[in-house]
Amino acid sequence: MPYLFDHFESVRELLSLTPLGLFTDIDGTISEIAPSPPEAGVSPVCRESLAILAGYLAVVVAVSGRPAAEARRMVGIDDLVYIGNHGYERWVGGSVELVPNAEEYPAKVEAVLDRLSSLICIEGVIFENKGPTASIHYRRCHDREAALRAINKAVAGLVRESGLRVSQGKMTVELRPPLEVSKWTAVRTLIAEHSLSGVIYLGDDVTDVDVFVALHHGALPFKGLGIGVVGEETITDVMLQADFTLNGVGDVERFLKRVAAEVAGRPAP
Numbered sequence: 589m590p591y592l593f594d595h596f597e598s599v600r601e602l603l604s605l606t607p608l609g610l611f612t613d614i615d616g617t618i619s620e621i622a623p624s625p626p627e628a629g630v631s632p633v634c635r636e637s638l639a640i641l642a643g644y645l646a647v648v649v650a651v652s653g654r655p656a657a658e659a660r661r662m663v664g665i666d667d668l669v670y671i672g673n674h675g676y677e678r679w680v681g682g683s684v685e686l687v688p689n690a691e692e693y694p695a696k697v698e699a700v701l702d703r704l705s706s707l708i709c710i711e712g713v714i715f716e717n718k719g720p721t722a723s724i725h726y727r728r729c730h731d732r733e734a735a736l737r738a739i740n741k742a743v744a745g746l747v748r749e750s751g752l753r754v755s756q757g758k759m760t761v762e763l764r765p766p767l768e769v770s771k772w773t774a775v776r777t778l779i780a781e782h783s784l785s786g787v788i789y790l791g792d793d794v795t796d797v798d799v800f801v802a803l804h805h806g807a808l809p810f811k812g813l814g815i816g817v818v819g820e821e822t823i824t825d826v827m828l829q830a831d832f833t834l835n836g837v838g839d840v841e842r843f844l845k846r847v848a849a850e851v852a853g854r855p856a857p
């Protein structure tokens with residue numbers, strides 16, 4: 589897909605629409621991927637631009653695979669909306685709301701993780717219990733391919749019993765409930781709530797592709813722009829489905845700064 593800074597007029601066109609919403613993933617988009625989740629931190633340049641944009645746009649949203657409360661802590665801006673656990677959670681007024689029908693899954697996820705941690709004894713594997721979903725990270729393993737094979741083998745048997753779904757992310761295996769919930773369903777809800785005419789979405793991984801694809805469905809009552817943040821670990825679908833690409837968090841810093849400068853001076857919504 590074309591490089592965004594070669595086509596900034598498309599962004600400018602979208603910025604003329606109101607109400608406008610900006611949605612961004614966190615890890616790999618506004619925060620460099622770290623060896624383990626606690627080591628990651630949001631770029632101060634991105635944080636500053638998002639804080640400015642929150643004052644001018646109808647809504648600015650952080651959409652993450654992390655728990656919503658953790659996303660809120662990491663980004664640290666009061667005026668943003670936080671979607672966590674790939675769409676399963678939303679941070680509302682200081683507490684976390686879970687989507688309907690997901691209540692039974694935190695216990696199932698915990699039970700599966702307990703059994704997995706006894707089945708998978710590989711140095712470097714991190715089991716992250718996020719409530720309604722879980723991530724098993726193998727980035728720190730010496731032999732990542734062998735670790736992934738072992739994780740997939742152990743997961744395959746257990747998820748059949750529990751009914752959980754399995755998907756792959758950047759050096760992670762994700763477990764989640766078998767519900768029709770995704771980053772896109774959360775984004776779609778917010779688009780409707782704010783009656784948005786324009787939508788900008790930035791993301792770097794598999795679960796962001798759902799949003800890129802949905803933004804291209806015909807006959808939508810808004811105009812959407814999907815921006816894929818690419819680097820060494822980028823999967824093909826991010827390249828194929830995004831409208832434009834940016835090269836890593838450094839480019840996202842430049843992009844958000846430029847967008848903040850473009851919208852500053854407009855009357856607040």
Ligand SMILES: [Mg+2]
Nearest residue numbers: 613615616793
């Ligand atoms: Mg990401």
